[in-house]
Amino acid sequence: xxxxxxxxxxxxxxxxxxxxxxxxxxxxxxxxxxxxxxxxxxxxxxxxxxxxxxxxxxxxxxxxxxxxxxxxxxxxxxxxxxxxxxxxxxxxxxxxxxxxxxxxxxxxxxxxxxxxxxxxxxxxxxxxxxxxxxxxxxxxxxxxxxxxxxxxxxxxxxxxxxxxxxxxxxxxxxxxxxxxxxxxxxxxxxxxxxxxxxxxxxxxxxxxxxxxxxxxxxxxxxxxxxxxxxxxxxxxxxxxxxxxxxxxxxxxxxxxxxxxxxxxxxx
Amino acid sequence: xxxxxxxxxxxxxxxxxxxxxxxxxxxxxxxxxxxxxxxxxxxxxxxxxxxxxxxxxxxxxxxxxxxxxxxxxxxxxxxxxxxxxxxxxxxxxxxxxxxxxxxxxxxxxxxxxxxxxxxxxxxxxxxxxxxxxxxxxxxxxxxxxxxxxxxxxxxxxxxxxxxxxxxxxxxxxxxxxxxxxxxxxxxxxxxxxxxxxxxxxxxxxxxxxxxxxxxxxxxxxxxxxxxxxxxxxxxxxxxxxxxxxxxxxxxxxxxxxxxxxxxxxxx
Numbered sequence: 070x071x072x073x074x075x076x077x078x079x080x081x082x083x084x085x086x087x088x089x090x091x092x093x094x095x096x097x098x099x100x101x102x103x104x105x106x107x108x109x110x111x112x113x114x115x116x117x118x119x120x121x122x123x124x125x126x127x128x129x130x131x132x133x134x135x136x137x138x139x140x141x142x143x144x145x146x147x148x149x150x151x152x153x154x155x156x157x158x159x160x161x162x163x164x165x166x167x168x169x170x171x172x173x174x175x176x177x178x179x180x181x182x183x184x185x186x187x188x189x190x191x192x193x194x195x196x197x198x199x200x201x202x203x204x205x206x207x208x209x210x211x212x213x214x215x216x217x218x219x220x221x222x223x224x225x226x227x228x229x230x231x232x233x234x235x236x237x238x239x240x241x242x243x244x245x246x247x248x249x250x251x252x253x254x255x256x257x258x259x260x261x262x263x264x265x266x267x268x269x270x271x272x273x274x275x276x277x278x279x280x281x282x283x284x285x286x287x288x289x290x291x292x293x294x295x296x297x298x299x300x301x302x303x304x305x306x307x308x309x310x311x312x313x314x315x316x317x318x319x320x321x322x323x324x325x326x327x328x329x330x331x332x333x334x335x336x
Numbered sequence: 337x338x339x340x341x342x343x344x345x346x347x348x349x350x351x352x353x354x355x356x357x358x359x360x361x362x363x364x365x366x367x368x369x370x371x372x373x374x375x376x377x378x379x380x381x382x383x384x385x386x387x388x389x390x391x392x393x394x395x396x397x398x399x400x401x402x403x404x405x406x407x408x409x410x411x412x413x414x415x416x417x418x419x420x421x422x423x424x425x426x427x428x429x430x431x432x433x434x435x436x437x438x439x440x441x442x443x444x445x446x447x448x449x450x451x452x453x454x455x456x457x458x459x460x461x462x463x464x465x466x467x468x469x470x471x472x473x474x475x476x477x478x479x480x481x482x483x484x485x486x487x488x489x490x491x492x493x494x495x496x497x498x499x500x501x502x503x504x505x506x507x508x509x510x511x512x513x514x515x516x517x518x519x520x521x522x523x524x525x526x527x528x529x530x531x532x533x534x535x536x537x538x539x540x541x542x543x544x545x546x547x548x549x550x551x552x553x554x555x556x557x558x559x560x561x562x563x564x565x566x567x568x569x570x571x572x573x574x575x576x577x578x579x580x581x582x583x584x585x586x587x588x589x590x591x592x593x594x595x596x597x598x599x600x601x602x603x
Contacts, residue, residue: 119475148477159472161464173476175380 070133072097072229072261073118078127080113080285087113089285090127097228100255100262102272104296105282106307111265112156114282115233118263119153120144131229149177152222156234158214160206166193166217167202173224192220195257196250212243219250229261230254236271248274269308273297281307358555361481361562365489365555368482372490385487392453393495397502400448404436404503407444408510411435416518425519429526430533432511437538438597441504443590446549449496450582454557457488458578461561462571470562480562489554496550497543504542545593549586556582 071094080088088110095101103111116122117129120136128135131147139147160169170189174180180188193199196216206214215235222230232251236244248271255262255275266272272279273293280290283303289296296304305311328334372381415431461484464470473480508530515521560578564570 116471121471121474145477148475151475153472153475155468155472157468159468161469161472162467173478176378176476176478 071095071130072132073101073263074128074130075114075118076128076130078114078117078129079125080110080117080122081125087285088117088124091285091287093280093287093290095261095263097261098255098259100251100264100275100277102276102279103263103265103282104267104269104272104279104307106267109282110285111267111282112233115231115263115265119151119231120148149225150228151231152225152227152229153231154215154218154222154233154235156237158206158218160214160217160221162206165203165205166198166209166220169206169217170202170221170224173221177225188224192223193217195223195254196220197246212239212247215239215247216250219247219254223254223258226258227260229263232262232264234265234267236266236268241270244268244271245274247271251275354559358559361485361559362551362555364481365485368479368486369490371482372486381483381487385490388488388491389495391456392449392491393499396448396452396495396499399452400445400499400503401506403444403448404441404506405510407440408432408436408507409514411440411507412511412514416514426529428511428515429529433508433530433533434538436504436507436511437534437542439542439590439594440507442500442542442545442549443586444507445496445500445503445546446553446586446590447583449492449499449550450553450557450579450586453492454553454578454582455575457554457557458561459571459575461558462564462574465562465564466566466568466571485554485558488558489551492550492554493547496553497546500542500546541593541597545590548589548593552585552589553582556585 073093073095075091075093078088078091079086091114093101103114105111113122117124117137118131120129120131123137128137130136132150134143134147136144136147160166161172164172167186167189170192171185174185174188178185189202190199193202196219198213198216198220201209201213201217206217209217219230219232219235222232235247235251239247251262251264252275254260262275264272264275276293278290278292279296281288281296281299281301281304288301288303289299291299297308299305299308306313371377372385374382412428412432415428416425419425419427419431461470464484470480470484473483512521512523512526512530515526516523557578560574560581564574
């Protein structure tokens with residue numbers, strides 16, 4: 070049975086359809102990359118997978134529990150098995166990095182403070198921040214914040230690790246380091262990893278399978294090789310980095326033509 | 337004509353929705369407050385509540401004291417101007433003592449706390465919303481009401497009445513200084529007359545108002561913070577809105593309480 074199962078997911082904001090009948094199964098231990106351009110709906114899909122929003126229709130099941138229609142107690146139980154690192158890292162600025170990572174353990178476990186400190190140190194060591202625990206998030210660089218967010222996501226030993234745009238805004242070296250960290254985590258803890266990104270290099274490095282979103286629909290779901298070989302025009306456009314043909318649309322072309330012929334443009 | 341009815345209807349529904357949300361939030365906070373209490377609650381929540389008490393109460397003490405001293409002088413001088421004409425200068429003591437205990441102490445404190453702490457609550461929660469920290473709490477299976485609002489509300493419930501008592505003391509002392517310089521009334525005699533003019537019901541009425549004002553400020557400010565959708569400008573708007581709405585509602589609540597005490601013979 071798939072650990073994450075999305076069925077006929079429809080999401081609308083103010084009558085505007087953002088996700089249109091999505092179906093997706095993510096198997097245990099798999100790294101699934103949700104790929105797509107800006108506004109394609111990948112972050113919206115992610116927010117539904119982690120239960121932050123309720124869809125108009127359809128379902129999202131985590132470990133067999135439909136989180137769109139379950140009790141708060143069940144949702145809480147499901148959330149204990151998911152670790153999320155947000156795009157902005159979302160670390161609590163009022164707490165040190167150590168306290169940020171210790172927070173879920175202090176709240177949900179009865180571990181002794183010394184054990185919590187040890188686990189915090191181990192998690193920070195895994196992401197290469199063992200010496201930075203006493204700092205506050207605002208004292209960290211962008212890459213360090215993202216790694217600290219991953220360390221916090223790992224705090225309760227989740228079965229599913231969800232990463233929203235982990236390499237966005239990072240230089241290629243730090244982004245590559247994060248990719249290696251994701252691979253290491255997957256190998257070490259055998260966890261299911263869901264990554265939202267629009268970075269092609271990162272996606273092809275870490276993914277077992279890739280789901281390509283375009284305007285709220287999946288254009289293609291497959292292995293890295295299948296996606297690379299895809300002949301779908303939208304997938305090819307994304308892979309080959311071709312610009313959209315918006316500038317050639319007749320109305321816009323006519324507008325610019327008219328402007329160029331106007332006295333204002335010929336002053 | 338239909339447009340007028342539509343807009344009046346929409347505004348009415350919006351305001352009812354706002355009041356409904358305030359009530360839901362209040363009940364949710366009361367249910368969650370157990371975790372912030374000392375001994376039976378969670379240690380880290382109580383620590384947060386104490387920090388908030390220091391910020392709301394101790395940090396505001398110089399400002400509230402100064403406001404009370406100035407208002408005490410103003411009230412005594414304005415009262416003396418009129419009462420002197422009737423040879424009733426002695427009644428300035430009653431005016432200042434009863435005026436502060438029943439009315440001005442709680443009201444001045446509430447206005448100061450609304451400006452200082454209400455705006456801080458809204459800005460803090462609004463920023464947490466924008467930076468996905470609230471979402472981060474939810475995916476860690478932590479209730480934002482329990483984690484953020486409950487310690488703030490508990491702190492306000494303790495700090496605002498304490499601050500209000502200090503405000504009363506400072507205002508009454510300012511009245512004493514005025515009486516000393518204008519009539520050479522000795523401080524021991526002044527305080528004897530003050531204690532004779534204040535009844536226990538005046539103190540209780542003032543404290544009841546303080547608790548109500550603390551509830552209004554904490555809940556309106558936090559709700560404004562939670563309603564932030566996105567962007568730094570929205571945080572700014574929510575901060576302004578928190579101060580304006582909480583000050584307005586504090587004055588409305590003051591009028592209601594004063595009317596209740598007046599018509600039930602408690603004042």
